[in-house]
Amino acid sequence: xxxxxxxxxxxxxxxxxxxxxxxxxxxxxxxxxxxxxxxxxxxxxxxxxxxxxxxxxxxxxxxxxxxxxxxxxxxxxxxxxxxxxxxxxxxxxxxxxxxxxxxxxxxxxxxxxxxxxxxxxxxxxxxxxxxxxxxxxxxxxxxxxxxxxxxxxxxxxxxxxxxxxxxxxxxxxxxxxxxxxxxxxxxxxxxxxxxxxxxxxxxxxxxxxxxxxxxxxxxxxxxxxxxxxxxxxxxxxxxxxxxxxxxxxxxxxxxxxxxxxxxxxxxxxxxxxxxxxxxxxxxxxxxxxxxxxxxxxxxxxxxxxxxxxxxxxxxxxxxxxxxxxxxxxxxxxxxxxxxxxxxxxxxxxxxxxxxxxxxxxxxxxxxxxxxxxxxxxxxxxxxxxxxxxxxxxxxxxxxxxxxxxxx
Numbered sequence: 001x002x003x004x005x006x007x008x009x010x011x012x013x014x015x016x017x018x019x020x021x022x023x024x025x026x027x028x029x030x031x032x033x034x035x036x037x038x039x040x041x042x043x044x045x046x047x048x049x050x051x052x053x054x055x056x057x058x059x060x061x062x063x064x065x066x067x068x069x070x071x072x073x074x075x076x077x078x079x080x081x082x083x084x085x086x087x088x089x090x091x092x093x094x095x096x097x098x099x100x101x102x103x104x105x106x107x108x109x110x111x112x113x114x115x116x117x118x119x120x121x122x123x124x125x126x127x128x129x130x131x132x133x134x135x136x137x138x139x140x141x142x143x144x145x146x147x148x149x150x151x152x153x154x155x156x157x158x159x160x161x162x163x164x165x166x167x168x169x170x171x172x173x174x175x176x177x178x179x180x181x182x183x184x185x186x187x188x189x190x191x192x193x194x195x196x197x198x199x200x201x202x203x204x205x206x207x208x209x210x211x212x213x214x215x216x217x218x219x220x221x222x223x224x225x226x227x228x229x230x231x232x233x234x235x236x237x238x239x240x241x242x243x244x245x246x247x248x249x250x251x252x253x254x255x256x257x258x259x260x261x262x263x264x265x266x267x268x269x270x271x272x273x274x275x276x277x278x279x280x281x282x283x284x285x286x287x288x289x290x291x292x293x294x295x296x297x298x299x300x301x302x303x304x305x306x307x308x309x310x311x312x313x314x315x316x317x318x319x320x321x322x323x324x325x326x327x328x329x330x331x332x333x334x335x336x337x338x339x340x341x342x343x344x345x346x347x348x349x350x351x352x353x354x355x356x357x358x359x360x361x362x363x364x365x366x367x368x369x370x371x372x373x374x375x376x377x378x379x380x381x382x383x384x385x386x387x388x389x390x391x392x393x394x395x396x397x398x399x400x401x402x403x404x405x406x407x
Contacts, residue, residue: 008071008100009033011154011161015098018066018291018368019345021090023055023083024073036366038065056082060090063341066291066368069098072159078127084144091166092341094288097146099162102131137162165288177286178208179278180261180340184251185213188269189220196229196237198275199267204282211237212255213269217245222269249355253348264343268334277375281337290371291342292363294328295335299374309379316396320357323404324364328372332356332396335375342368353392354399361403 009030022030025039040050040058052058055077068087070077077083087097132140134151137160141148146164153160181199185192192213199211213230215223223241230239238258242251252266263285267275277295284290297305298313313332320331336359343359346366350358363370 005029005072007155008159012069012071012098012100015096015150015163016067016069016367018092018095018342019064019366021058021060021065021068021087023058023068023070023087024076026073030069030071034367054079054083056086058086058090062089063092063095064090064345066092066095066342067098068095071098071100072102074099074101075129075132080140081144084140084146088145088166092291092339093166093168094291094339096149096163096165097141099137099141099164100159101137101162102159103133134160176206176208177263178210178261179204179263179265179282180210180212180259181265181267182252182255182259183211183213183267183269184216184248184255185218185222185226185269186216186245186248186251187218187220187222189218189222189225191271192222192269193225193229195267195269195271195275200233200236202275202278204278207282208261209236210259210261212259213237213239214251214255215239215241216247216251217242219245247350247352249348249350249352249358252355253350256343256348259340262340263337264340265337266334272378273335274376274378277335280373280375281335284371284373285337285339290369291339292368292370293337294330294333294370294372295337295375296328296330296372297333297375297377298329299372300376302377305377305379312393316357316393316400319397319400320360320364323400324361326364326370328360328370330372331360333375350399352395354395357396357399358403361400365403 012030013033016034020031020034020037022028022037022039025031025041027045028039031037031039038050040052042052042054044051050059056079068091074080091097138148141162141164145167147167148162148164150163151160183195183199196211196213213226215226226239230237240254240258242254256264263282265278265281267273273295281293281295284293313330317328317331320326320328342363346359346362348355348358360370
């Protein structure tokens, strides 16, 4: 019977994205095949990660997983509707559930002749079923707040795969989205005020803005300028100051601790990137098409990019794509946008510019797909305040290799 399980797993695997929860995981083969995630089961199998008493009470916070799978086990859950509602709770707003299920007749036939459950679990419990027909599956998913986006047969038509997205309740839809914009600052006295002014001026209908400015131990007048800006707009601006310079990565991590938005956006304090492009960056997340968006400087023809910058980016993005199987064009972009639960699920340790490869590597290792949108770019020179140098490029390479092979 192992070949049947392998068939089921091969059908489900291509549709899994992000953090995975496998309910009724058995020997946890799906989690192992996917490479990450959590398996739960009411039975203490040899490899079960978390043993639970009931699938209708899962020991995880809201919005913990991008994908939940129930492979050939929903019929063994007595309170199926309650379990599906609980699964909906732990899914992110754009999350999905994958269910494979045989029909009642095929289930009866299989259990009469193979008696797998009798051998492994001692038989069927109260309210368990031999299988669930398609009509009942559709009703269960609709009743519990899911929208079916795909339904297909496999195993010679004897088994079915259902893919359903979490429906957003009307009351949830009415709640305004909140965007947290984190601006790390180090010696940007000539540009920080204009950047914040541009960020404040961007119109985002239906979205509340929160600006978190983190001064990373500047030696110029940046801290005083930020304090003045914060006094003018205390309703949306939070300002935090470090006594010493730790680096961009540390400033972003500090900002993440104070950000309260549903979506997090990183904005540099120089004028290289244009805040007026926020609507394009946010659109895939608002539509539910993505949970991570990068603004790519190289998906649009941009003048005045130094040859050294182009060559360095091409090498670094090629290395990223080869190591992590991605298809990015701009890993080092400053414009990175995340749903809050996604970036909070990643443990970040970088202090300097290696934040860019670290967060990219960890998102890709966690199976998050990164959507890119083209952005404009106005590069500045070292004399104008450009801080990143060749030594940071070496750190990028080391970071990419470290998280691919040694962490």
